[in-house]
C-alpha cells in the first residue's frame with residue numbers, strides 16, 4: 718500500500734514538473750494566444766531613461782521601447798489590441814520568457830549568439846554601441862585610458878560588463894545591480910568611468926549636465942525583440958509589424974520623440 722501511495726505521489730510530482738510548469742505555457746503558440754486574449758505581454762525595463770523608465774506619478778514605464786511595443790501591438794492585433802507591461806531586468810528577462818510570464822522582451826536587449834541559443838530574436842529595431850560616461854574634465858577620454866589603476870562601473874547581467882573586460886582587461890570592473898546604482902557610484906567617485914550602451918548613457922547625461930559620453934562606441938549593440946524558441950509565427954508577425962511602422966513613419970515619429978533632442982546635442 719505504502720508503495721502505491723509513494724507511486725502516486727511520485728507521478729503527481731512528475732506531472733507538476735512537466736505538465737503544469739511555465740515551460741509548457743511558453744511552448745503555446747504566442748501569436749494564437751495573443752489573438753485570443755487580444756493582448757501581448759511585454760517584458761520591459763523600468764530603470765532605463767529614454768527606453769523604459771518608471772514614471773512615479775503614473776506608475777507606468779515610459780520610453781522608446783514602450784512606444785514601439787504599443788505600436789507593434791496595434792499592428793499585430795488591431796486597434797483594440799492591448800499591450801501589457803511587466804518589468805524585465807537583465808537577470809530576470811529570459812527566465813520570465815521561459816516561464817511564460819511574458820510573450821516577448823523589448824528591453825534594450827542586444828542580440829548575441831549566446832542569447833540566441835535561448836531565445837529567438839526579431840530583426841534589429843535599434844542600433845546602439847557601448848561607450849563610456851565620465852564626469853566633465855575627467856582624465857579618462859577613451860577605453861585606452863583605462864588601466865590597472867582605473868575602476869570602471871558596469872551593470873550586472875549586461876553585455877557591457879563582459880565587453881569592458883575584453884576591451885580593457887587591465888581595468889578593475891565594479892558591478893552594480895542597475896543603472897541608477899551605477900550612476901550613484903560614479904557620482905560618489907567609486908569609479909572613474911561608467912560603461913554601458915551609448916543610448917542608455919545618453920539618457921543619464923541628458924538629466925545630468927556635469928557628465929558626458931566620451932571616446933565613441935567600441936562595440937555594436939543591435940537591439941532585438943526576444944520571443945521563446947520556436948515561436949516562429951509570432952516573430953515573423955513582429956518583423957512584419959516592424960517593417961510596417963518603418964514604412965508608415967511611426968517608427969521615426971517615436972524615435973524623434975525620445976532621441977530628437979539628445980541626438981542634436
Ligand code: GLU
Nearest residue numbers: 807825826827875876938
Ligand atoms: N544592451 C545591453 C544588453 O543587452 C545592455 C542593456 C541592458 O542592461 O539590458 O546587455
